[in-house]
Amino acid sequence: MIPRERAPYSAIVDRPPLKLPGGARLVVWTIVNLEFWDIARPMARQVLPAPTGQVLLPDVPNWSWHEYGMRVGVWRFFELFRHLAIRPTLSINARVCEDYQRVARAAHEAGWEFMGHAYEQGPMHLIEDQKAMIERSVAVIERCTGKKPVGWLGSGLAETWHTLDYLIDEGCLYVADWVCDDQPFRMDIGGGKRIVSIPYSYETNDSPFLYTRNGTIDQFVAAIKRQFDTLYAEGAQSGRVMAICLHPYLIGVPHRIQGLGDALDYIAGHDKVWFATGEEIVRAWLDSGATF
Numbered sequence: 001m002i003p004r005e006r007a008p009y010s011a012i013v014d015r016p017p018l019k020l021p022g023g024a025r026l027v028v029w030t031i032v033n034l035e036f037w038d039i040a041r042p043m044a045r046q047v048l049p050a051p052t053g054q055v056l057l058p059d060v061p062n063w064s065w066h067e068y069g070m071r072v073g074v075w076r077f078f079e080l081f082r083h084l085a086i087r088p089t090l091s092i093n094a095r096v097c098e099d100y101q102r103v104a105r106a107a108h109e110a111g112w113e114f115m116g117h118a119y120e121q122g123p124m125h126l127i128e129d130q131k132a133m134i135e136r137s138v139a140v141i142e143r144c145t146g147k148k149p150v151g152w153l154g155s156g157l158a159e160t161w162h163t164l165d166y167l168i169d170e171g172c173l174y175v176a177d178w179v180c181d182d183q184p185f186r187m188d189i190g191g192g193k194r195i196v197s198i199p200y201s202y203e204t205n206d207s208p209f210l211y212t213r214n215g216t217i218d219q220f221v222a223a224i225k226r227q228f229d230t231l232y233a234e235g236a237q238s239g240r241v242m243a244i245c246l247h248p249y250l251i252g253v254p255h256r257i258q259g260l261g262d263a264l265d266y267i268a269g270h271d272k273v274w275f276a277t278g279e280e281i282v283r284a285w286l287d288s289g290a291t292f
Helices: 060-084 101-109 130-145 163-169 206-212 217-234 254-268 278-287
Strands: 026-034 089-092 113-116 185-190 193-197 240-246 273-275
Touching: 026 060, 026 101, 026 217, 026 278, 060 101, 060 254, 089 101, 101 130, 113 130, 113 278, 130 163, 163 185, 163 193, 193 278, 206 217, 206 240, 217 240, 217 254, 240 254, 254 273
Parallel strands: 026 089, 026 240, 026 273, 089 113
Antiparallel strands: 185 193
């Protein structure tokens, strides 16, 4: 099924007002991405280009860049979110639960929501048996937390024509790959099966902003605040969702983490703002009776 068959076009100005819990105007969804990068394979991203353009294995410099986030950067996240009393959603490669048990255990103990993010970081379209990979990922997370994840973000936000079918078969309620709205919407899979899309973000996302576009932390903080200001104003008429997407090896470094704190402090200083997990958002949206 092509996208139009799964989710017919809907203009946000034509929808009934979206009512959020507690009269909130805006729900802020913070997502921490924890990934497993296999040093035996080409790295998912490169902060340091390979000499003469030739990718060398093992790629120690770029693997170490990511590893810093798991050894150091993520612990700054734990401290920041504890201080702000924010419970984020953890977009997690299931293999993190096996190879970085200390980190996964801390996230679980802190009450973070676990959202599936493939088994390990790599191109989804090259996985020979995607259904088996999704089943394995869900099972590993369930063993780690005692609960099956109800949400999914594809590695690289990638899907094939059948990904949504596999996710529904595993009991997922929502997916975050479809970055095409400021409100949740249903995706019809056929046969009476449906899944809810919650808007992730390319804009308030440290990976495209700081890594791909070479933005500064000050520019990123300004973008978060301006994104918030617009959505908060629009939310007076109909609720909106604002995603803030984070990676510990990017914004968890010493010279950037304070900027994230400043941005979240700014948002928290407004009333009628609801910081929520993906599961809380989708369940509230379903309870609202929204039909789009």
